[in-house]
Amino acid sequence: MDTQQEPKIKIRARKLSFFYEGGHQALFDNDLDIPERQITAVIGPSGCGKSTHLRTYNRIYSLHRGQRAEGEVLLDGENILDPKTDLLTLRRRVGMIFQKPTPFPMSVFDNVAYPLRLHFKLSRKEIEERVEAALQGASLWDEVKDQLRKSGLALSGGQQQRLCIARAIAAEPEVLLMDEPTSAIDPVATLKIEDLVLRLRERFTIVIVTHNMQQAARISDRTAFFYKGRIIEVGPTQQIFTAPKEKKTEEYITGRFG
Amino acid sequence: MEPISKPIVGERTAPTGPALINLGRPPYKTLFWRKLQDNLVQVFSVAALTLAVGVMLWILCTILVRGSEALSWDFLTKLTAPHGFEGGIGNALLGTLYITLFAALIAVPPAICAGIWLAEFGKQSFLADALRFSANVMMGMPSIVVGLFVYMILVAPMGASSGLAGSVSLAILMFPVVMRTTEDMLMMVPDTLRESGLALGLTRCRVTLQIICKAARNGMVTGVLLAVARVSGETAPLLFTAQFAQTWPNTFFNGPTASIPVLINNYGMSNFEDLQTAGWGASLVIAVLVLSINIIARVAFRDKKH
Amino acid sequence: MRDRFNFEIESLKQRLLDLATSADRALVRAIRAVDGTAEDARAIIANDASIDAEEVSIEEECLKLMALYQPVAGDLRLLVTVLKVNGEIERVADMASNIAARAIDMAEAHVEPENRFDFAPMLERAHKMLRGSLDAFVCHRSDLARKIILEDDAVDALNAAHYANARDKLLKSPAQASYILDCVTVSHCIERIADIATNICEDVVYLEEGQIVRHQKRIEA
Numbered sequence: 001m002d003t004q005q006e007p008k009i010k011i012r013a014r015k016l017s018f019f020y021e022g023g024h025q026a027l028f029d030n031d032l033d034i035p036e037r038q039i040t041a042v043i044g045p046s047g048c049g050k051s052t053h054l055r056t057y058n059r060i061y062s063l064h065r066g067q068r069a070e071g072e073v074l075l076d077g078e079n080i081l082d083p084k085t086d087l088l089t090l091r092r093r094v095g096m097i098f099q100k101p102t103p104f105p106m107s108v109f110d111n112v113a114y115p116l117r118l119h120f121k122l123s124r125k126e127i128e129e130r131v132e133a134a135l136q137g138a139s140l141w142d143e144v145k146d147q148l149r150k151s152g153l154a155l156s157g158g159q160q161q162r163l164c165i166a167r168a169i170a171a172e173p174e175v176l177l178m179d180e181p182t183s184a185i186d187p188v189a190t191l192k193i194e195d196l197v198l199r200l201r202e203r204f205t206i207v208i209v210t211h212n213m214q215q216a217a218r219i220s221d222r223t224a225f226f227y228k229g230r231i232i233e234v235g236p237t238q239q240i241f242t243a244p245k246e247k248k249t250e251e252y253i254t255g256r257f258g
Numbered sequence: 259m260e261p262i263s264k265p266i267v268g269e270r271t272a273p274t275g276p277a278l279i280n281l282g283r284p285p286y287k288t289l290f291w292r293k294l295q296d297n298l299v300q301v302f303s304v305a306a307l308t309l310a311v312g313v314m315l316w317i318l319c320t321i322l323v324r325g326s327e328a329l330s331w332d333f334l335t336k337l338t339a340p341h342g343f344e345g346g347i348g349n350a351l352l353g354t355l356y357i358t359l360f361a362a363l364i365a366v367p368p369a370i371c372a373g374i375w376l377a378e379f380g381k382q383s384f385l386a387d388a389l390r391f392s393a394n395v396m397m398g399m400p401s402i403v404v405g406l407f408v409y410m411i412l413v414a415p416m417g418a419s420s421g422l423a424g425s426v427s428l429a430i431l432m433f434p435v436v437m438r439t440t441e442d443m444l445m446m447v448p449d450t451l452r453e454s455g456l457a458l459g460l461t462r463c464r465v466t467l468q469i470i471c472k473a474a475r476n477g478m479v480t481g482v483l484l485a486v487a488r489v490s491g492e493t494a495p496l497l498f499t500a501q502f503a504q505t506w507p508n509t510f511f512n513g514p515t516a517s518i519p520v521l522i523n524n525y526g527m528s529n530f531e532d533l534q535t536a537g538w539g540a541s542l543v544i545a546v547l548v549l550s551i552n553i554i555a556r557v558a559f560r561d562k563k564h
Numbered sequence: 565m566r567d568r569f570n571f572e573i574e575s576l577k578q579r580l581l582d583l584a585t586s587a588d589r590a591l592v593r594a595i596r597a598v599d600g601t602a603e604d605a606r607a608i609i610a611n612d613a614s615i616d617a618e619e620v621s622i623e624e625e626c627l628k629l630m631a632l633y634q635p636v637a638g639d640l641r642l643l644v645t646v647l648k649v650n651g652e653i654e655r656v657a658d659m660a661s662n663i664a665a666r667a668i669d670m671a672e673a674h675v676e677p678e679n680r681f682d683f684a685p686m687l688e689r690a691h692k693m694l695r696g697s698l699d700a701f702v703c704h705r706s707d708l709a710r711k712i713i714l715e716d717d718a719v720d721a722l723n724a725a726h727y728a729n730a731r732d733k734l735l736k737s738p739a740q741a742s743y744i745l746d747c748v749t750v751s752h753c754i755e756r757i758a759d760i761a762t763n764i765c766e767d768v769v770y771l772e773e774g775q776i777v778r779h780q781k782r783i784e785a
Contacts, residue, residue, distance in 0.1 A: 060453050065381070088459045096457035098450045105473040115458045164454065171458055214634060241636045243774020250637045255566050 007035040010175060010205040011057060012074040018052050018229075021066030026052045028229045029071070034175075039197065039206045041220030041237065043213055045252065049229040050209045054177050057207065058094040059087055075175070092119055095173035095204075099180040101160030103152030103167075108135075108144050111152045111163055115171035130170060138166035139196050158189025165196065169204070176200065178208040182215065194219050213253055217241045225249045318545065325542025328535045334543070338504050338516065341530040347540045350516040353507040354544070357421050357500060357517055358490045360510075361428035366482055369433045373440025373478075378466050390441075393434035404430050405495035413499055421507055421515030424500030428489040435488070439481025443474040476559040483555035487548045493519035518544045569633050573642060576625055580646055580653070583618050584698050587653045590615070590660035591694070591757070595687050597667040598750060599680070605664040605671065612661040619654035623647060645771040649701060652760045652767075656694065659753045659760070666746040666753075673743040681729070681747040683754065686722040689715065690754045693761035700765060706772035709765035713777075719758035726751035 011034035018027035027049045034040050042050040052061070059080065061067045072079045080090055104111050112131045116122055122130065131148075135141040140162040144155070152163055161181060168176060178197070182190040190212075197206060197219055210216050216223050216237065223240040225233045225248070233246040244250045251257055332346055339345025372389065380386025408427040413419045447470050455465035471478070501514040502524060509515065518540050525537030590608050597605040626647045629635070635643055693712050700709040730748045734741060769777045 058457055060457055063449075063453060063456060087456075088461065091457055091459040094457075096454070098454055098457075100448070100450055102448075102451050102454035104451075104455070104469050105475075118464075119459060167458065177457075213636065217636065239774075242640060244637050253636045254639045255569075 007038060009033045010036040010076065011207075012072075012077075013053070013056075014072040014074065016053070016056060016069060016071035016073060018049070018056060018061075018069045019067065021064075026229050027056075027069075030229075030231050032224055032231055032234060034205060034207055035222065036205050037201060037203070038221040039201050039208060039219055041216035041223045042207065042209045042226060043211075043216050043223060043253075044226030045257070046211075048226040050226045051179050052229075053226065054179055054207060054209050056081070057175065057177055058091050058096055059085070060091075060096060062087070092171060093173055094175045094177060095168035095171055096177040097161070097164055097168055097179065097181045100184050101157060101164050103155070103160050103163050105151070105153060107149050108152050108155070108163060109148040112166050112170050115167060119171055134166040134170035135163075137169050137200070138162040139192060139199075140166055156189070158185045158192060161185055161189070161193060162196065165193070165200075169200065173204065175205045175207065178206065180209055180211060183211055190215070213241075225252065227252070321538065321542050321545055324535070324538035325540075328539025329542065333536070333539055337506065338521065338536075340504075341528070341533055345536070347518065347521060347536065347543065349503070349506045350518045350521040350540065351543065353421060353500070353503075353510075353516040354490060354518045356507050356510050357424045357428060357496070357515065358486060360422065360425035361432055361489060362482070362486055364425060365429035365432035365485075366436055369436035370440050370478065370482075372433075373437045374444060374466060374471070376437070376441040377444035378462075378470070390438075393437055396430070396434040397438075400494070401427075401431055401492055402494035402497075405498045408495065409498040416512070418512060419499055419501040419514050420512050421500050421510035421517075422512075424496045424515060424517065427495035427499050428492060431489050431492060431495065432485045435485040436482055439485070440474075440478050443477030443481065444470060446477070447473045480555045480559045483551055483559070487551040487555070490551070491519055491544055491548055493523050496520050497523070569629070569635075569639070572625075572629055572633075573639070576622065576629065576646060577642075579618070579622055579625070580650055581698070581702065583615065583622065583650070584653050584656075586611075586615055586618075587657040587660065588694065588698075590657050591663075591691065594660040594663040594667065595683070595691070597664055598670060598683060600667070600671065602668045602671045605667040608664040609661045612657055615657040616654060619650055622650045626650070641771045641774060645701070645767045648767050649764050652764050656757060656760055659757050662753050663750050666750050670743060670746050670750075673740070673746075675740060675743050679733070679737075679740070681726065681751070683726075683747075683750060686719060686726070686751065686754050689719050689722070690758040690761065693719070693758050694764075697761040697764035697768065700768045701771070704772055706769045709768040709772075710777075712765045713762050713769075716758050716762045719755055723751050723755035 011032075013030050013032040013034075016027055016030040016032075017025060019025050030049075030053055032053070042054065044050045055061045056069045056073055057075075057080075059069075061069070069081050071081070073081050075090070075093070079085075104114060106114070109131055112134050113127050116127050116130055132141060132145075135144060140159060143159060144150075144163075152160065155163060161184075165181075181197075182193050185193065194215060197208065200206060201221075208216070208220065220237045222234065223237045224231055225240065225244075225246070227248055233240065233244060233249045235245070239245075240249060241253060244253065332344075334346060334351065335348045336344070336346030337349050338347060376386050376389060380389065404427050408423050408430070409419075412423045412426060416423075451473060452465055452470060455469045456462070460469075496517050496519060500517055500520065502520050503509070503514040503516050505516075507515045522537050522540050522544070525533040525540070528534065528537075590611060593604060593608050597608065626643055630643055633639070693715055696708060696712045700706070700712065727748060730744050730751075734744050763778075766776075766778050769775060
């Protein structure tokens with residue numbers, strides 16, 4: 001891994017702090033580099049701020065009152081925390097998958113076609129092509145090709161999550177944020193999604209927050225360990241899981257706390 | 259040769275940690291009282307249910323028996339007539355449809371907008387809380403007060419009662435109900451659905467209208483239908499506003515308009531048996547209407563996944 | 565669950581140390597047998613089977629713990645180290661029985677005392693290395709382990725000296741070829757023991773520092 005040339009850094013968080021309503025501070029001076037077209041896993045005990053950190057990358061937190069971030073998050077060198085940043089453009093570039101599958105209340109086809117119609121000028125035929133490609137990309141096509149008109153809500157949990165992934169990748173983002181994408185899904189479906197995430201690696205920069213350490217170990221290139229709003233350790237996943245440098249990391253991943 | 263120590267799995271002692279304290283199992287309490295309590299609660303709740311359902315069935319049966327005497331095609335389609343003449347309730351039925359429909363037209367759009375605003379944007383702001391509070395007050399207000407209010411602001415200045423004035427008073431009754439159900443239904447849509455819409459690069463407005471409202475649609479429609487059903491039987495607000503007329507509701511916008519609840523009120527208080535029978539018939543008609551709207555709302559727009 | 569795992573791992577470590585003690589004892593006996601009677605040597609060979617069985621059992625236990633607990637970080641390194649050291653210790657026992665097998669022949673060979681090979685200095689060094697490596701494992705001393713690794717060269721040099729000596733003697737008195745060849749084998753076995761000690765030390769460095777130091781020419785102590 002060391003012999004490869006240094007990958008480009010897609011997202012660079014610098015001195016990132018985060019405050020909830022009422023001034024409760026959830027993140028403290030986070031510095032983190034997210035290399036392009038790699039999978040970065042974020043692990044840590046509940047409430048350590050890993051999801052909060054992820055949610056600054058597309059500023060989805062701004063939906064909620066009183067939440068604010070300080071510091072810098074540089075996406076290709078541009079600070080997205082700048083109030084002048086256009087959120088629609090930002091979110092077109094940075095897609096997100098949530099813990100619970102969130103299919104829109106419409107058909108499977110329309111779920112995937114929605115962002116296509118929204119963002120791109122495409123003919124009906126091109127949309128159909130791209131919906132199929134996205135569903136193929138999310139390893140869902142074979143299961144739903146005969147029921148594209150069925151409601152997205154009628155699929156199983158694992159299928160719904162893959163539908164959400166298809167919807168996200170149809171929008172052709174540069175970065176995919178995944179906030180515990182498999183925590184509400186059974187183990188077999190989880191493995192399918194992990195395979196999928198590994199395949200998506202060649203096209204997208206992926207940041208995945210996970211409670212499941214084995215999952216982080218299995219799929220990520222780099223792992224960041226969060227504890228109480230601070231980044232304790234970042235490094236190649238192999239190193240974190242065989243020989244972590246920090247005592248806290250060792251204690252967490254070997255199950256001594258958390 | 260010394261044997262190599264070989265631990266046997268069965269011999270292993272428990273790992274570290276405090277030992278399990280075993281105080282033995284104390285004598286059980288008798289189960290008699292708990293079972294008795296359980297049975298009593300069951301008996302009481304079944305009795306209460308029987309009472310409520312019984313009274314409802316009683317009412318329905320009475321209406322059915324008394325009302326069916328009057329029921330016929332002519333009864334439903336003919337004009338009302340004074341005592342001693344062959345008549346129906348056609349104009350009152352149409353009047354009620356007009357008044358309720360207009361009330362819904364007036365109340366539903368702004369009520370839904372207000373509900374959306376409360377759920378999506380107002381949230382816990384002062385204005386939103388004030389709006390919620392006044393809606394609660396409005397829902398608790400006696401409907402005759404609303405009737406008087408509309409009489410004062412609409413009927414008195416215009417110099418004549420009208421079906422429209424009746425619609426306005428019913429609309430005032432509907433507004434808070436529809437607004438609060440809309441809000442409740444929207445609040446039930448999980449936040450992650452909003453977030454996933456926004457995360458795809460949708461505007462707040464698009465997320466609300468195309469995704470959140472769509473997800474809450476069935477609940478919202480149910481809320482509207484139930485509100486319609488509730489106000490369609492309201493009598494008090496119509497007494498001063500729409501009043502009554504022996505004519506077809508041509509004068510909906512500027513003259514008294516007949517309606518079923520007011521008809522029931524008038525005929526019920528009359529001394530003539532034929533009018534009383536017609537009143538029972540009208541009661542049956544409105545009861546069936548309200549019931550069917552309720553059933554449609556609950557069955558057809560139930561949230562279903564498949 | 566953590567408690568249970570700790571308990572399992574501790575008892576596994578204890579079993580490994582018991583195995584090491586048995587192997588060490590076999591080695592000490594084998595060394596004495598080189599200049600002793602055939603009886604001693606046969607006993608050592610007879611005991612080897614039980615050491616082999618325990619080695620297999622420890623390995624199974626290791627694999628079981630890996631499968632059940634999927635250890636990471638320090639736990640993972642410990643289990644991997646136990647697995648490897650376990651194999652190394654079994655080889656120490658093998659070396660002991662190899663030496664013992666030669667010792668049976670050597671005990672019957674008629675060689676004048678002044679012509680016998682003196683293995684004592686080499687044995688002592690190799691044995692010290694082996695003990696040291698196990699101490700380093702038990703006491704979490706990677707510094708000690710790194711020091712012991714450096715001592716391997718000295719044992720190699722002694723082995724080379726024995727080899728040269730054997731060649732000379734073979735030319736001088738070919739009648740004793742059988743004894744001399746046995747001695748070469750014994751010397752080689754002792755050298756292997758030093759190698760095993762070195763391997764264990766390298767495993768200890770990995771266990772404590774997470775760094776694989778095998779196949780590195782120079783290791784700073």
